[in-house]
Amino acid sequence: MHKMASMHTPLLSFLFFLLLISSSTIAQTSFRPRALILAVTKDSATGQYITEFSQRTPLVPLKLTVNLGGDYLWVDCFKNYISSTYRPAICRSAVCNLAKSTSCVLDCGGPTPGCNNNTCALLPFNPYIRTSSIGEVADDVVSMQSTDGTNPGQLVSAKQVLFVCGGETLLEGLVGGVTGIVGLGKSPIGFPSQLAKAFSFPRKFAICLSSSSSSKGVIFFGESPYNFLPGQDVSQLLTYTPLLHNPVSTGGAYTTGEQSVEYFIGVKSIKVNNQIVPVNTTLFKIDKEANGGTKISSVDRYTLLETSVYDAVTNAFVNSISKVPRVNPVAPFKYCYKSASFGSTRLGPGVPPIELVLQTNGASWTIFGANSMVPVNGDVLCLGFLDAGLNPRTTIIIGAHQIEDNLIQFDIERSRIGFSSTLLGRQTNCGNFNFTSVA
Numbered sequence: 463m464h465k466m467a468s469m470h471t472p473l474l475s476f477l478f479f480l481l482l483i484s485s486s487t488i489a490q491t492s493f494r495p496r497a498l499i500l501a502v503t504k505d506s507a508t509g510q511y512i513t514e515f516s517q518r519t520p521l522v523p524l525k526l527t528v529n530l531g532g533d534y535l536w537v538d539c540f541k542n543y544i545s546s547t548y549r550p551a552i553c554r555s556a557v558c559n560l561a562k563s564t565s566c567v568l569d570c571g572g573p574t575p576g577c578n579n580n581t582c583a584l585l586p587f588n589p590y591i592r593t594s595s596i597g598e599v600a601d602d603v604v605s606m607q608s609t610d611g612t613n614p615g616q617l618v619s620a621k622q623v624l625f626v627c628g629g630e631t632l633l634e635g636l637v638g639g640v641t642g643i644v645g646l647g648k649s650p651i652g653f654p655s656q657l658a659k660a661f662s663f664p665r666k667f668a669i670c671l672s673s674s675s676s677s678k679g680v681i682f683f684g685e686s687p688y689n690f691l692p693g694q695d696v697s698q699l700l701t702y703t704p705l706l707h708n709p710v711s712t713g714g715a716y717t718t719g720e721q722s723v724e725y726f727i728g729v730k731s732i733k734v735n736n737q738i739v740p741v742n743t744t745l746f747k748i749d750k751e752a753n754g755g756t757k758i759s760s761v762d763r764y765t766l767l768e769t770s771v772y773d774a775v776t777n778a779f780v781n782s783i784s785k786v787p788r789v790n791p792v793a794p795f796k797y798c799y800k801s802a803s804f805g806s807t808r809l810g811p812g813v814p815p816i817e818l819v820l821q822t823n824g825a826s827w828t829i830f831g832a833n834s835m836v837p838v839n840g841d842v843l844c845l846g847f848l849d850a851g852l853n854p855r856t857t858i859i860i861g862a863h864q865i866e867d868n869l870i871q872f873d874i875e876r877s878r879i880g881f882s883s884t885l886l887g888r889q890t891n892c893g894n895f896n897f898t899s900v901a
């Protein structure tokens with residue numbers, strides 16, 4: 463007995479030690495966040511929205527451009543990609559099926575991240591230079607901050623988050639230091655769906671872009687609340703409209719049969735100053751070839767309208783304030799005024815509202831001065847809508863300037879979009895999330 467006891471003691475304390483280690487590991491990895499958060503900074507020179515999170519083992523912080531309508535996360539794998547958890551997707555594996563990849567690279571010349579034999583490939587896209595390149599499909603660890611909806615909380619990581627390798631040439635046109643694009647599109651390999659799968663939360667996220675480059679906007683993945691100082695849960699303010707299906711890809715390079723991963727909503731009519739603008743409403747529908755309709759974009763800086771819609775809306779706007787003298791246009795805008803011509807309101811310059819009447823009964827997305835007018839220098843304001851030409855793919859592209867300081871929830875699971883309208887009317891804005899960590 464004595465002999466056994468003396469043998470047991472060190473063994474027991476060793477076991478206890480193991481137990482301590484493993485329980486602390488479990489406590490760390492089994493914490494299941496209800497939501498995750500990313501801070502988003504506007505680059506004022508380019509109007510690109512930049513975020514940061516970590517990837518790989520050991521973790522490396524990445525700076526990435528946000529593309530609401532992007533297919534998936536892609537990063538440059540050819541410069542300093544070192545990771546013990548990088549896994550290339552083997553041809554015909556479940557990952558390649560999920561990615562709907564139709565190409566298999568048999569002989570690449572690697573093995574190195576971005577170039578392994580017998581791996582499937584996709585065509586990552588940079589919308590700023592409208593260029594795609596061929597890239598290896600892979601997965602790796604991703605680490606982000608969790609949130610209770612009020613502050614950032616502890617860091618959490620997910621294994622096997624799918625992404626695609628881009629090359630260095632695909633980084634052209636992106637802000638310095640950025641090494642890829644995080645695509646928030648609605649496909650199963652889009653970043654929101656990948657996170658939802660990794661953390662078992664609903665396929666849902668919300669984006670709130672700050673109009674100022676000195677205060678951070680925010681993206682929430684997973685469950686609400688979305689609390690902004692001084693204590694406004696914006697998830698309570700949302701109006702919903704159905705997310706529309708577009709049967710053909712509206713991205714860069716794509717294969718036949720690929721659906722659009724972008725976010726389309728149904729606009730029924732447009733009002734300026736509460737009057738319906740006469741337009742050919744057939745253009746608002748998505749036709750069989752996937753032309754027409756209305757989508758939301760973080761890449762297009764200003765709202766683009768098909769020529770006849772642009773003419774009708776801008777004429778209605780200009781005519782409704784015909785007594786206000788115009789000044790010389792400042793490119794790319796056509797209709798500009800002295801700032802002093804308009805009163806200043808909580809919702810920006812006091813100009814006639816532009817209202818997108820949605821297909822849901824009674825719901826409207828109203829664009830007030832802060833989102834319709836663009837300050838181009840100290841004392842000039844221009845109407846921030848652009849002419850997309852006669853036969854654009856999409857009739858209305860709601861651009862970034864028009865969604866700033868609005869929170870928009872993309873509920874992929876329930877196929878709907880919730881929008882807050884301008885938060886300026888609620889005495890807050892997208893720069894008012896409290897980024898003080900409580901981890």
Ligand SMILES: *[C@@H]1O[C@H](CO)[C@@H](O)[C@H](O)[C@H]1NC(C)=O
Nearest residue numbers: 568569570571572573579580
């Ligand atoms: C990749 O495939 C080529 C052609 O089959 C082969 O010569 C090469 O050795 C392979 N590389 C690796 C790392 O397996």
Ligand SMILES: *[C@@H]1O[C@H](CO)[C@@H](O)[C@H](O)[C@H]1NC(C)=O
Nearest residue numbers: 741742743744745746749754
């Ligand atoms: C309205 O637009 C559709 C789609 O471009 C076109 O086919 C139709 O002829 C237009 N109708 C009128 C009255 O211009």
Ligand SMILES: *[C@@H]1O[C@H](CO)[C@@H](O)[C@H](O)[C@H]1NC(C)=O
Nearest residue numbers: 612613691896897898899900
């Ligand atoms: C932000 O959150 C921290 C942590 O909860 C809190 O101490 C601080 O007062 C908050 N800031 C404001 C302006 O409320």
